[in-house]
Amino acid sequence: MVTVNHNYLKLPGSYLFSTIAKKVKAYKEANPQANVISLGIGDVTQPLAPAIIEALHKSVDEMGDAATFHGYAPDLGYEFLRSAIAKNDYKDRGCDIEADEIFVSDGAKSDSGNIQEIFGLDNKIAVCDPVYPVYVDTNVMAGRTGEYNKERGNFDNVIYMPCTEANGFLPEFPEEVPDLIYLCFPNNPTGGAITKPQLQEWVDYANKNGSVIIYDAAYEAYISEENVPHSIYECEGARTCAIELRSFSKNAGFTGVRLGFTVVPKDLVRDGVDLHSLWARRHGTKFNGAPYIVQRAGEAVYSPEGKAQLKEQVGYYMSNAKAIYEGLASAGYSVSGGVNAPYIWLKTPDKMTSWEFFDYLLEKANIVGTPGSGFGAHGEGFFRLTAFGTHENTIEAIERIKNL
Numbered sequence: 001m002v003t004v005n006h007n008y009l010k011l012p013g014s015y016l017f018s019t020i021a022k023k024v025k026a027y028k029e030a031n032p033q034a035n036v037i038s039l040g041i042g043d044v045t046q047p048l049a050p051a052i053i054e055a056l057h058k059s060v061d062e063m064g065d066a067a068t069f070h071g072y073a074p075d076l077g078y079e080f081l082r083s084a085i086a087k088n089d090y091k092d093r094g095c096d097i098e099a100d101e102i103f104v105s106d107g108a109k110s111d112s113g114n115i116q117e118i119f120g121l122d123n124k125i126a127v128c129d130p131v132y133p134v135y136v137d138t139n140v141m142a143g144r145t146g147e148y149n150k151e152r153g154n155f156d157n158v159i160y161m162p163c164t165e166a167n168g169f170l171p172e173f174p175e176e177v178p179d180l181i182y183l184c185f186p187n188n189p190t191g192g193a194i195t196k197p198q199l200q201e202w203v204d205y206a207n208k209n210g211s212v213i214i215y216d217a218a219y220e221a222y223i224s225e226e227n228v229p230h231s232i233y234e235c236e237g238a239r240t241c242a243i244e245l246r247s248f249s250k251n252a253g254f255t256g257v258r259l260g261f262t263v264v265p266k267d268l269v270r271d272g273v274d275l276h277s278l279w280a281r282r283h284g285t286k287f288n289g290a291p292y293i294v295q296r297a298g299e300a301v302y303s304p305e306g307k308a309q310l311k312e313q314v315g316y317y318m319s320n321a322k323a324i325y326e327g328l329a330s331a332g333y334s335v336s337g338g339v340n341a342p343y344i345w346l347k348t349p350d351k352m353t354s355w356e357f358f359d360y361l362l363e364k365a366n367i368v369g370t371p372g373s374g375f376g377a378h379g380e381g382f383f384r385l386t387a388f389g390t391h392e393n394t395i396e397a398i399e400r401i402k403n404l
């Protein structure tokens with residue numbers, strides 16, 4: 001008899017964004033005249049930059065000519081892209097990362113979900129609370145956690161590191177030493193950032209205890225402050241304890257194009273095995289390469305024109321972030337984030353729960369955001385707004401909130 005993977009059955013009900021979509025759909029059906037503005041889901045709205053479109057057109061034409069056609073891509077990524085990443089994202093920032101330590105993929109969601117596969121099921125994971133849900137859910141599916149505890153609103157056998165107002169939304173070292181530590185900075189959902197000395201403490205902690213840090217830097221392009229590291233490899237000793245995940249989704253608008261990469265330094269050894277060779281084996285066996293066309297588009301992200309255009313695009317979103325932050329603060333809300341990340345994290349007023357505030361904003365201002373409790377138990381009482389809307393919609397949304 002066929003059995004299923006019972007670990008999947010541990011995952012509670014419906015996924016955060018599908019619940020939001022259902023509520024919004026029902027509201028729009030009941031109120032067809034309402035002009036609902038979404039500052040909810042973390043998808044971009046600006047079109048691809050001209051330098052990227054040009055690279056896409058050129059590579060599409062190459063695919064139409066037998067002399068320049070490309071079939072299967074090398075499963076770890078084309079050399080032209082891996083070299084551009086190593087130079088621009090690492091060497092130019094003083095990080096000791098080589099092109100052959102970079103694994104090109106179709107995005108950070110897949111990589112952040114798949115990376116746990118190279119580790120034993122007996123490893124204990126630590127995550128921030130609130131957290132990007134993929135880290136936890138994929139470990140649940142793999143069987144690395146206990147059951148879902150309804151009362152606590154999280155899983156047994158996972159180390160949760162609360163990120164609260166009291167600790168400035170930064171995790172503290174847990175009592176029990178974890179094996180795998182997921183860190184994401186700049187952070188989704190809180191929009192918070194970590195300074196280099198603070199991250200150095202985590203690197204030292206991981207090296208001392210033999211833990212591995214899985215560092216998600218998907219929002220690196222939004223960093224505006226000098227003391228905030230763009231990569232964990234800016235910290236001394238990170239080559240022996242950290243894996244870094246990156247995405248082209250938010251720096252270059254590739255959410256629908258799909259491209260990302262993972263860095264596994266060759267010095268990272270656990271259980272007598274170098275993790276670089278394990279990830280290469282996994283990637284080579286289960287992934288057949290990101291499309292040639294898309295990797296050429298990724299290369300254009302690093303061209304002088306691409307860099308200038310994307311700086312402007314990130315600036316566009318960050319001016320939205322500033323407008324949201326300042327608008328909410330002037331309306332008396334307690335707000336954080338929005339300086340090194342496209343997310344604003346606000347405390348719900350009048351002790352409303354996150355979902356109560358969701359309904360209130362939807363009904364009274366026709367604005368959609370994301371309830372903080374959807375990201376973990378310690379997200380309760382908070383709410384996430386994103387800067388990825390159009391400027392006009394963002395300004396209109398903030399005016400509506402101010403007038404409530």
Ligand code: PLP
Pocket residue numbers: 042106107108109110112132184188216218246247248249255259260
């Ligand atoms: N990591 C974090 C923290 C994210 O917030 C997201 C997307 O919202 C991703 C990864 C996924 O990125 P990608 O589009 O490259 O799959």
